[in-house]
Amino acid sequence: MTSGTDGTAPARPTSRDVARAAGVSQAAVSLVMGDKWHGRVAAATAERVRTAARELGYRPNLAARNLRLGRTRTALLVVPALTNEFFAGVYTGAARVAARHDFGVVLYPSPDGVGQARDPFPSASAALDGILASSMAADAVTALRGDGLPLVMLDSDPAGSLGAATVNLDLADGIRQITDHLLTLGHRHFLHIASAVRSWTFDVRARELAATAARLPGTTVRTVRSALTVEDALAAAQRALHTSGETRPTAIVCDDDKLATGAYKAARRMGLRIPEHFSVTGFDDLSLATAVEPELTTVRLPAEEFGERGMAALLAVLEGRTPETDPLPVELVVRGSTAPPPRTTP
Amino acid sequence: MTSGTDGTAPARPTSRDVARAAGVSQAAVSLVMGDKWHGRVAAATAERVRTAARELGYRPNLAARNLRLGRTRTALLVVPALTNEFFAGVYTGAARVAARHDFGVVLYPSPDGVGQARDPFPSASAALDGILASSMAADAVTALRGDGLPLVMLDSDPAGSLGAATVNLDLADGIRQITDHLLTLGHRHFLHIASAVRSWTFDVRARELAATAARLPGTTVRTVRSALTVEDALAAAQRALHTSGETRPTAIVCDDDKLATGAYKAARRMGLRIPEHFSVTGFDDLSLATAVEPELTTVRLPAEEFGERGMAALLAVLEGRTPETDPLPVELVVRGSTAPPPRTTP
DNA sequence: AGGTTCAAGTTTTACGTATAACGTCGAGGG
DNA sequence: CCCTCGACGTTATACGTAAAACTTGAACCT
Numbered sequence: 001m002t003s004g005t006d007g008t009a010p011a012r013p014t015s016r017d018v019a020r021a022a023g024v025s026q027a028a029v030s031l032v033m034g035d036k037w038h039g040r041v042a043a044a045t046a047e048r049v050r051t052a053a054r055e056l057g058y059r060p061n062l063a064a065r066n067l068r069l070g071r072t073r074t075a076l077l078v079v080p081a082l083t084n085e086f087f088a089g090v091y092t093g094a095a096r097v098a099a100r101h102d103f104g105v106v107l108y109p110s111p112d113g114v115g116q117a118r119d120p121f122p123s124a125s126a127a128l129d130g131i132l133a134s135s136m137a138a139d140a141v142t143a144l145r146g147d148g149l150p151l152v153m154l155d156s157d158p159a160g161s162l163g164a165a166t167v168n169l170d171l172a173d174g175i176r177q178i179t180d181h182l183l184t185l186g187h188r189h190f191l192h193i194a195s196a197v198r199s200w201t202f203d204v205r206a207r208e209l210a211a212t213a214a215r216l217p218g219t220t221v222r223t224v225r226s227a228l229t230v231e232d233a234l235a236a237a238q239r240a241l242h243t244s245g246e247t248r249p250t251a252i253v254c255d256d257d258k259l260a261t262g263a264y265k266a267a268r269r270m271g272l273r274i275p276e277h278f279s280v281t282g283f284d285d286l287s288l289a290t291a292v293e294p295e296l297t298t299v300r301l302p303a304e305e306f307g308e309r310g311m312a313a314l315l316a317v318l319e320g321r322t323p324e325t326d327p328l329p330v331e332l333v334v335r336g337s338t339a340p341p342p343r344t345t346p
Numbered sequence: 347m348t349s350g351t352d353g354t355a356p357a358r359p360t361s362r363d364v365a366r367a368a369g370v371s372q373a374a375v376s377l378v379m380g381d382k383w384h385g386r387v388a389a390a391t392a393e394r395v396r397t398a399a400r401e402l403g404y405r406p407n408l409a410a411r412n413l414r415l416g417r418t419r420t421a422l423l424v425v426p427a428l429t430n431e432f433f434a435g436v437y438t439g440a441a442r443v444a445a446r447h448d449f450g451v452v453l454y455p456s457p458d459g460v461g462q463a464r465d466p467f468p469s470a471s472a473a474l475d476g477i478l479a480s481s482m483a484a485d486a487v488t489a490l491r492g493d494g495l496p497l498v499m500l501d502s503d504p505a506g507s508l509g510a511a512t513v514n515l516d517l518a519d520g521i522r523q524i525t526d527h528l529l530t531l532g533h534r535h536f537l538h539i540a541s542a543v544r545s546w547t548f549d550v551r552a553r554e555l556a557a558t559a560a561r562l563p564g565t566t567v568r569t570v571r572s573a574l575t576v577e578d579a580l581a582a583a584q585r586a587l588h589t590s591g592e593t594r595p596t597a598i599v600c601d602d603d604k605l606a607t608g609a610y611k612a613a614r615r616m617g618l619r620i621p622e623h624f625s626v627t628g629f630d631d632l633s634l635a636t637a638v639e640p641e642l643t644t645v646r647l648p649a650e651e652f653g654e655r656g657m658a659a660l661l662a663v664l665e666g667r668t669p670e671t672d673p674l675p676v677e678l679v680v681r682g683s684t685a686p687p688p689r690t691t692p
Numbered sequence: 693a694g695g696t697t698c699a700a701g702t703t704t705t706a707c708g709t710a711t712a713a714c715g716t717c718g719a720g721g722g
Numbered sequence: 723c724c725c726t727c728g729a730c731g732t733t734a735t736a737c738g739t740a741a742a743a744c745t746t747g748a749a750c751c752t
Contacts, residue, residue: 012494014738025702030740042700062473063418064738066409067707074472082437088429092455104472106452109438126420126450127408148358230636261637268639290576291607291634293614360708371732376710388730410708413737 013056022052029053033060071129074104075314078133082109085286086303090134090154093307101315103129130314135201152314152323154306157200165317167310170327171201172208174299175253177332178281179212181297182251186340187279189220191240191249193233193259196225205255205283220247226259233262234269241270250278250341257282257289260296260337275339285333294336301330359402368398375399379406417475420450421660424479428455431632432649436480436500439653447661449475476660481547498660498669500652503546511663513656516673517547518554520645521599523678524627525558527643528597532686533625535566537586537595539579539605542571551601551629566593572605579608580615587616596624596687603628603635606642606683621685631679640682647676 015029022029024045031037032049041049052058066072077094079087095105106126130150133140151164158166182190192209195202206223213219226236237252254260260282267274274280274294282289282298289296306328313323361375368375370391377383378395387395398404412418423440425433441451452472476496479486497510504512528536538555541548552569559565572582583598600606606628613620620626620640628635628644635642652674659669 015740016738026739027702027704027741028700030738031701034740036741039698040700045700061413061738063409063412064707065740066473067407067413067709067737068739068741070707072409082428082434083431085429085431088434091428091453095453095455104452106450106472107437107441109441126452127412230633258633264637264639287576287604288634288637291610292637293610293639361710362708372709373711373732373734374730376708377731380710382711385728386730391730407708410737411710413707413739414709414711416737 012061013058014061015058018049018053018056018058021056022049024049033058066127072127073102074106074126074128075311076108076126076128076131077105078108078131078136080109080135082107086284086301087134089303090307090310093304093309094132094311095307096304097308097311097315103311103315105311130318132310132314134310135199150314150317152310152317154310155201160200165313165323165325167306167313167323167325168327169301169306170329171204173327174283174301174330174332175205175208176212177330178253178283178297178299179209181332181334181338182253182279182281183213183216183219185251185279185338187251188216188218188341189247189249189251190222191237191252192221192223193236193240193252193254193263194223194225195255195259196227196232202255209253220249222247222249226262228256228258230258230262230265233259234265235262237263237266238269241266241272251338252278252280254280254282257284257286257296257298260298261288261292264292275337277342279338279341281338289333289335297335297338298333299330300333302328358407359404360407361404364395364399364402364404367402368395370395379404412473418473419448420452420472420474421657422454422472422474422477423451424454424477424482426455426481428453432630432647433480435649436653436656439650439655440478440657441653442650443654443657443661449657449661451657476664478656478660480656481545496660496663498656498663500656501547506546511659511669511671513652513659513669513671514673515647515652516675517550519673520629520647520676520678521551521554522558523676524599524629524643524645525555527678527680527684528599528625528627529559529562529565531597531625531684533597534562534564534687535593535595535597536568537583537598538567538569539582539586539598539600539609540569540571541601541605542573542578548601555599566595568593568595572608574602574604576604576608576611579605580611581608583609583612584615587612587618597684598624598626600626600628603630603632603642603644606644607634607638610638621683623688625684625687627684635679635681643681643684644679645676646679648674 015033016026019026019029028041028045029049031040032046033053037046075098077091079090082088082091091105091107098105128149130152132152132154134154136153136156153161153164153166155168156166158168190209190213192206194206210221213221222240224236224240226233233254241249252263254263260280263280264274267278272278280296282296285298285300289298309324309328313325316323361379362372365372365375374387374391375395377386378392379399383392421444423437425436428434428437437451437453444451474495476498478498478500480500482499482502499507499510499512501514502512504514536555536559538552540552556567559567568586570582570586572579579600587595598609600609606626609626610620613624613626618624626642628642631644631646635644655670655674659671662669
């Protein structure tokens with residue numbers, strides 16, 4: 001009705017248009033729409049305003065509100081790569097909590113992969129209230145802090161995050177559970193297929209594997225590094241398994257499920273069977289883990305809950321509260337890829 | 347240096363602060379920062395402004411700019427579920443093109459799954475210039491149009507998108523390639539594990555499978571519907587395969603790779619081997635496809651390129667240009683899960 | 693009657709930017 | 723010598739909202 005036949009675009013209505021339609025001032029509209037009208041505007045008037053707003057299809061202009069309030073209710077989530085199910089889960093959880101508080105989440109998938117983000121963040125294209133950064137290297141954190149925005153780190157070295165709040169999974173416990181499981185089955189010689197990229201999240205795994213295994217005398221851990229692709233893991237595993245001798249590994253501990261898939265393929269090419277000849281373990285519990293045969297023994301990371309906790313922590317920081325930061329428990333999921341080691345041929 | 351020891355927050359500098367520092371007016375700063383100063387400001391002055399901006403760490407206030415310009419350089423991407431690698435790829439491609447044009451992308455992962463999005467979009471928390479919507483039901487499209495925002499549909503019925511530009515993959519050709527491949531191998535009786543959710547993207551598959559198979563007399567297609575989970579696909583496949591008789595299927599055509607994984611498991615439980623007893627095909631070419639044994643014959647969807655094309659189309663619409671809309675070619679990837687059918691026991 | 697209080701609004705201002713419209717000064721032309 | 727014109731800026735304004743400060747009129751108290 002308003003912008004009749006003048007040919008121009010139907011021009012989004014503003015609070016002033018609503019005010020005109022309801023016969024009140026713009027301020028009254030703002031009060032009503034913001035639910036701050038109790039005791040300031042008569043109930044009947046408020047209703048008139050709401051009706052007018054509905055009829056005009058009024059939607060507040062976010063840019064104007066953001067400018068006025070000096071905040072945007074938008075957080076940036078920095079993740080290494082969204083095509084990794086784990087991070088997709090983190091996003092999902094974070095976005096869920098954010099939505100509950102009327103926050104939006106914009107993503108920054110660091111093109112350089114895990115732990116490598118450092119180039120300019122797209123704060124350019126989004127005004128932000130805070131940053132949630134996942135699995136990042138310490139120097140990248142410093143760059144982030146430069147923005148002066150509230151920052152919460154996910155899955156990062158608490159010591160290296162320079163005072164930023166940190167929310168973590170209990171990865172160390174996960175590796176401990178895996179290693180204990182394998183030790184209990186009787187394994188003593190481990191091959192660790194580790195990520196070639198160094199970062200806290202992977203260093204923790206290596207450290208804890210070594211420490212846990214060392215609790216029993218006579219154990220050995222051989223480490224080989226691989227890029228986080230199936231092909232590279234395959235090659236790395238093949239190389240490592242071709243050696244033999246007294247300490248030939250019987251269990252392959254992989255830094256994530258994708259690497260474990262590479263180990264499966266390597267074993268198959270060498271004519272070896274899992275778990276009869278080798279036990280294999282993963283980390284993350286992606287959908288891969290139940291797709292392969294035998295299904296993979298792995299550690300389930302509660303990705304969505306992790307994202308939820310991270311966003312909750314960021315919101316807490318934004319409100320001046322102290323975030324909860326004790327690590328989230330993880331769970332060993334025993335499937336068909338682990339079994340007692342073969343008896344050594346005498 | 348600016349806000350010395352007054353105890354208050356270090357307050358982000360504005361263009362006015364820069365102006366003061368450089369001894370010019372705020373307007374001059376705006377001209378210089380916007381690269382519109384040629385012929386209006388002396389080169390030396392411009393340099394002085396830039397230096398001042400750098401020293402103060404000036405970053406333009408996006409909210410103010412958005413308000414002034416009436417646009418936000420932000421697009422909304424609606425996807426069914428981000429934990430699906432395909433959509434993660436679409437996002438990645440879309441975000442890449444967007445970034446190239448200084449656009450941001452905010453996500454709306456529809457909680458209801460493929461084709462079901464319809465609840466209020468979080469335009470609430472983000473001011474948007476346009477919407478890119480993927481794999482949505484027609485009624486949801488109508489709801490979207492209600493916002494009055496420029497809209498580009500991905501992977502949707504061109505007829506049902508009510509005039510919105512549509513960018514598609516050539517899914518029909520993909521199914522044609524699969525079916526031809528199986529027919530050539532000698533298969534005549536198909537089991538189609540179809541998505542229980544009805545939407546254009548899946549209906550196309552069913553239609554084209556039927557049409558292609560029908561070109562040869564004596565072919566049969568049995569269809570069973572399943573939710574898009576491995577477990578459900580497993581159950582559906584088991585049910586369907588227990589029947590036998592003259593037209594017992596020898597090839598299982600699945601609507602996506604995840605369903606195919608279910609078929610693998612069903613076969614394994616029934617003591618049947620792939621591809622000796624059954625050929626199985628998927629759709630999407632997710633990482634699952636090469637993780638399973640045997641590796642899966644499937645159709646590769648260029649997810650990232652699809653996202654790129656979609657965002658490019660949206661940008662074209664925003665600039666008043668006509669977007670490119672011919673379907674993106676897809677490619678059959680033949681792996682170990684397909685082989686000639688077993689000879690019928692006489 | 694005079695004062696106080698309260699409901700129910702309104703008027704005004706500020707947020708930071710981009711840009712249209714306006715000045716000013718010196719050089720060059722007629 | 724006046725006038726125009728280009729170079730180099732500046733001043734003023736608008737975008738739409740939220741909220742502080744102000745106004746008005748009636749009810750109530752003493």
